[in-house]
Each structure stands twice: as C-alpha cells, then as structure tokens.
Amino acid sequence: MLLVLLTLGTTVSILAAAMFGRMEIPALGVFKAIAAGLGLSSGSGQDPVWEKVVFNIRLSRICLSGLVGLTLAAAGAAFQGILRNPLADPFTIGVSTGAAFGASLAIFLGLGGQTYLGMGFIPLAALAGALAALFTVIALARINRQLRPETMVLAGIVVATFLAALISLIKSLDEESVSSIVFWVMGSFQGRGWNHVAFALPYMAAGLVLIGLYSRELDLLSLGGVQARQLGVNVDRVRLRILIGASLLTAGAVSVSGVIGFVGLVIPHLVRMAVGADHRPLLILSGLLGAVALIWSDVAARVLLPGGEELPVGVVTALLGGPFFCLLLKWRKERGGLD
Amino acid sequence: MLLPSPAPASAFEIVDDTGRTIRLDKPATRIIALYGAYNEILASMGMESRIVGRTKADVSPPSIVSRPSIGTHMRPNVEMVMGLKPDLIIQGAGRKEAMMPVNQLSKEGLTVAVFNPTSFAEIFSVIERIGTLTGEPVEADRLVSSLKGTLDRVKKRLAAASTRPKLFFEVRYPDILSAGTNSIVNDVIEHAGGSNCVSVKKKLVRMSIETVVACNPDFYVVQEGPMNRNPVPPGERPHFSALQAVRDGRVLTVDEQVFSRPGPRSVEAVEQLATFLHPQLISEDKP
Secondary structure (H helix, E strand, C coil), X not given: CHHHHHHHHHHHHHHHHCCCCCCCCCHHHXXXXXHHHCCCCCCCCCCHHHHHHHHHHHXXXXXXHHHHHHHHHHHHHHHHHHHCCCCXXXXXXXXXXXXXXXXXXXXXXXXXXXXXXXXXXXXXXXXXXHHHHHHHHHHHHEECCEECHHHHHHHHHHHHHHHHHHHHHHHHHCHHHHHHHHHHHHCCCCCCCHHHHHHHHHHHHHHHHHHHHCHHHHHHHCCCHHHHHXXXXXXXXXXXXXXXXXXXXXXXXXXXXXXXXXXXXXXXXXXXXXXXXXXXXXXXXXXXXXXXXXXXXXXXXXXXXXXXXXXXXXXXXXXXHHHHHHHHHHHHXXXXXXX | CCCCCCCCCCCEXXXXXXXXXXXXXXXXXXXXXXXXXXXXHHHHCCCHHHEEEECCCCCCCHHHHHCCXXXXXXXXXXXXXXXXXXXXXXXXXXXXXXXXXXXXXXXXXXCEEEECCCCHHHHHHHHHHHHHHCCCHHHHHHHHHHHHHHHHHHHHHHCCXXXXXXXXXXXXXXXXXXXXXXCHHHHHHHHCCCEECCCCCCCEEECCHHHHHHHCCCEEEEEEECCECCCCCHHHCCCHHHCHHHHCCCEXXXXXXXXXXXXXXXXXXXXXXXXXXXXXXXXXXXX
C-alpha cells in the first residue's frame, strides 16, 4: 500500500517538478516537451527552446536529484543497519569527504573547466576521491581480517577529518578557487545534465544490487555480530560487501551532486517508524521517499531566490532536515529511546 | 562546371581568449555579459540597448539595472539565459572554473565568447573583437583611441617624474590579499608611474603583514567594494604604523569596480592613481 503510494508519489513528483522553473512554460507545453524529448511526438508547434529547457535542463536535473535522493536514503538505511548506529549515514564512513577532497583538488588544479565525457572533470575526481577514502577506511578498520562496526566509525571519522584538513589546505593555497570549492562542497544540482545521470548510474545500480542481495543478512546483522554468526551468516564477508555496496551508492551520488546531508540520516528513521526494521521494505521505501524528498528540496533550491540565483540543495536539506531530525529524536526518546 | 568556391569567411568572426573561433552570421544584437566589465565596454560603444540580461551583481551602467537578472557570473541560470534568446554571451575567464557555465551554455547551442584581459593592450584587443562581433568596428576604434589618448596624456605628464614610488594595493583585509603582476591592477600601477610591491605572477596574492612591512611602500592603496567591505582605516590597524606610507598619511581608498575590473574605466583608475602618486606633475597643467 505504502509502496504503491510512494511509487505514484515519485512519478507525480517528477512530472510536477518539471513545471517549476524560471521560464514560464504552460503545463501543456511541459508535457509536450517531455513527450518530444522521449521521442513520443515530434513536439512541433511550440517553441523549440521549451523542449530543450524542459527535457535537457529540468528533467535531467529532476531525475538526477531523484536518483541521488534514492541512493543516499537507501545507503543511509544500510549504514544504520550494518553499523548498528542510529546516527550512521553516508557521511559517517568518510566517503563523502573523500569525494569533496577529489572535487576540491580538481577545482584547484583547474580541471573544473575541462570536459570529460561531455561533462566537467569534477565528478570523475570526486568519484576517485570517494573510492580512495572508502578503501583507506576499510584498510584501517580491518583488524585480523575482521571488520568491526565501532572501528569502522572511528576510522571513518579519522579519514574524514584528515581529508577536511587537506581541503582547507587547498582553499588556503588558491584564493580564486575558494568560492567554487565551497559551493561544490555544499552540494548542488545546478548545471547537471543527462551525462551526469549516465555517469553515476552504474555505481548506483551496482550498489543497489549488492545491498539488495544481502538485505536478509542485513536484518540478521542488525541483531549484532554474535547473533548473526550463530544464525549462520559469514559476518565479515557480508559486512564488507554491504559496506562496499552502500559506499558505491554514496560515491555515485556524491560525485555528481556534491555533499548533500540529512537525506540519508532522516529518511530511514522516518520509514522505520512507519514500517519497522525489516530491511527489504525499509530499503525500498527509504529510497522512494528519499527520491521524493530530494526532488522537492531541489525545486525549492531552484526557485526560492530571486534574480536567477540558486541555493545549494545541500543547504536546503540541512535547513529542513536538521530541525526535523531533532523533532524525530525527541519524539522517539519520549516513546522509548532510539535503537 | 561549378567549382566549390571557398565559403567567404564571416565578417563577424574572432578568436576568443580560449583559442576558440567565434563566428556569427550577423552582428550580435541580443547580448548577455556574465562579467560586468563587458557591459561597460558595450555601453561605451553606445550599445546599451543590445544588453538583454545581466548578472545579479552588475548594475553598471545604471541603465542596465532594469534588465532581468539571470544569476551570477559563475552560476548563471541556463534556463533564464535561453529564455532571453541571446545571440552572444560574453564570459570573463578570471577564474579557471568560469569555463563551467561556458560549457553548459555552449552545449545548449548558445554562442559564448570568453575574454580574460589583464593589461591595457588586452583590453583594447577585447574591445576590437567585441566591435567585430557586433558589427561596430568603427565604434570600437573610436573607443580604443579615446582610451589610448587618455593614457598618452598621463604618460606625457609623467615623463618628468624622477621616481617610481613603491605601492601596495590591498584587495582585501584582514587576511591581506594583494594584486599580483598578472592583473589589470598591476598594469594600472605601471601606467600611473608606480611600482607594485608584489612581484608574484598571479592575479591575487595572499600576503602577510610582515611582507608588507618588508616592502615598506611609499603609498598604500585600499580598494573598497564587494571583496573589501568597510575596511578598517590602515592608521587604526595593529602593526600598520610601521609603514612609512601610513605614517605620512599617503593612504588612498579607491573603488574596487574602477580599479580591479578590466574595462573602459581602467583608464580612470590610471588618472586617479597618477594624481595620487605624482600630484605636482599631474595637477599643474590640468585644464
């Protein structure tokens, strides 16, 4: 029931969000432009600029924000399950800071204006940074071939803090790049297109498949390592694979969007309250709700400021997510604690 | 038999500062500059009416304030830009990432010329090329010779100057930032008969107070504007009393937009600075 509702909500959100923008295009024009962009009609009889704006600029961006919301929320649910920590989210593991470092380095080296696969070089550098951070954290956290949740969180914080220092170093070395780096780190979908969708999709898909395959083990793991082992789970191997899956999701998302906080943290909690801790529905519904939430956050980011300026969407999610998380925390404490 | 005759090169064709060839079929009549100096160049050539949009920060000349704002220099709103149907977009490439919006806009089929002047010679070249793209080469020549005329007048008056006083140009305070040699400010200082304390070949250079004291400039110039809002007067700052310029009161506050923006008003900056550095030479034969 909830699944049908959310799937419908996502579809409606994608279409409705395409109505919002700085150029005034009537609803019918938007639909015609989408149809034409998908090759369903010739789209003749209306301004050809409309089709470009609706299909290339708005729709690609909506799809990208939906995908990023989906993956961040699903990754958040997986991280919270595997690390057994209600505060775990795609950032805990240091992957996001790794991406931010990769992007900052690319901006510093002047690669921001270069193109690669028809888009800026930055997503590639961000992805490399995210993956490098992940493997560093795993290498640090693996003791006797065992991957323990507590050590993971610690290693994640250490790596993230060190990388944040390197970002500060880059910022202090290059005065002219500071604002670009700051803006990228805040997270935004401005100027993203279909090639960004195509770039991130393989990592996201691989991550989703990996987590999906182990969603049952995730239920057992969230009981604790000892119990899971007693129930026949190869704890170390499964932990590592889920971790890589969730990190791939994060890396794919962050590489094209920058750092977008709170989606991966808040959404799984919200869904867990509605459907319980069973991971299969939790992952799917978190993903869908995450997509809807980020699509609308991005609409807000696009239209709130006057004069063609945009808010970074990461700022919107933080402004909405922060207070919301506080309420959630208080509410759940009153009903018997966070678990 | 019809031999394919070579297509006549368009009259409205230039090579921009990224080395790309920019070709228009007809003179540009709907123009958006993503960097303010180019609005000033267009206005100086009598083409204010061709400016169809502006960035949020650009309000000079005042007549363009009524044009729709399409975002910022680094992050223009592509949708709004397309809606205005410009036939020419001009971007300034002071920063490396300024190419990001250029790539985006070009991908949507818009024509974007990129300029990055850091000296008077380059400003003149930009004006000539804008003249070509707009079909107004005569206006461009007129503007260039008028600007050159002003510079020549200053040069003649400075011919008798015996010294080239040392000058420190403050871009921002308190974490002091100065103009390096790869900036229009440096050329303004040269043309005004001064010498820049900073010899680093960058546009902006981070400075410590120690370096400033070591240079001990004869003149201290503070720019006031978006990068340096309400700077503390140098005389009231810690450590600045060590500077000869501050002790002698040879401190000048200038308008950031006039000094740091490579455009027609850069010659105003030269006149203003020359008067400050060499008052006896400049003022005596002023009309």
